[in-house]
Amino acid sequence: MMADAFITVDNIGRTFTGENTVTALQEISFSLNKGEFLCIVGQSGCGKSTLLRIMSGVDPIHEGKVTINGKVVDKPDPSRGMVFQESRLLSWMTVSQNVGFALKEKEKEKRNQLIDEYVSLVGLADFRHSYPRELSGGMAQRVSIARALVNQPEVLFMDEPFGALDYMTKINMQNELLRIRGKNQMTIIFVTHDIDEAVYLSDTILILSKNPGKVKKVIQNTLPSPRNRNSEEFLEIKKQVYDCFFIQEGKEA
Ligand SMILES: Nc1ncnc2c1ncn2[C@@H]1O[C@H](COP(=O)(O)OP(=O)(O)OP(=O)(O)O)[C@@H](O)[C@H]1O
Ligand SMILES: [Mg+2]
Structure with missing residues (x-):
């Protein structure tokens, strides 16, 4: 079953040593x-x-192995897209600029098209030129989701x-x-x-x-x-x- 899985997590371990030694992860295995x-x-x-x-x-x-789609x-x-607890937006950039910040696509027209598509997908088309300070917490988190999705992870x-x-x-x-x-x-x-x-x-x-x-x-x-x-x-x-x-x-x- 593991061989066909899309993601495999195989015996992952992580211990932090310091003042207190913490075994954050031990023998973690599962597949998705x-x-x-x-x-x-x-x-x-x-x-x-x-x-x-x-x-x-x-x-x-440090210990173990993770594969996604057969690759380590x-x-x-x-x-792979990442969204954190706080929206981590750049305060001097608009919604669209934040979404485009880490976009792989370099061709200008395609870039703009993708940015518009994902800003709309999270329901913020009317706010594309707004700055993070003008957004509610939920709206800011939508921007960070759009930013993670724009590379189509x-x-x-x-x-x-x-x-x-x-x-x-x-x-x-x-x-x-x-x-x-x-x-x-x-x-x-x-x-x-x-x-x-x-x-x-x-x-x-x-x-x-x-x-x-x-x-x-x-x-x-x-x-x-x-x-x-x-x-x-x-x-x-x-x-x-x-x-x-x-x-x-x-x-x-
Ligand atoms: N870079 C680090 N150096 C030392 N210890 C660390 C480091 N990162 C995490 N830890 C320790 O590993 C343990 C797990 O931390 P982790 O941040 O993964 O927990 P968490 O489940 O995400 O907690 P929370 O729900 O509070 O976010 C904690 O005891 C933490 O102190
Ligand atoms: Mg945490």
């Missing part, structure tokens, strides 16, 4: 199919961002992208992301603390334990879409994730 939506959940400091950075090629690999990941690549890595947003905006952004994904068929690796968010978005939920950061549980989430957050089936999966943190915690060796 093309187009799969994986949510990684775990408590603060368990190694979620470290795993995301290793998988995307931003951080070097050893550096960042434009085929095969894989989108998102590190708590909606963590700083208020509840209503967060829910709107979750729906927006599902809508965009319906058009682009990307594989998405999405880190979150929010159990409700993980159950709403994912095909698969990977739960990490803390120090050592190991795979504690993998939950296949086959709830049909659109999902109803108040349905019994939805609450049942939420409970499985919740119990993994708060019921089994005391039993861990």
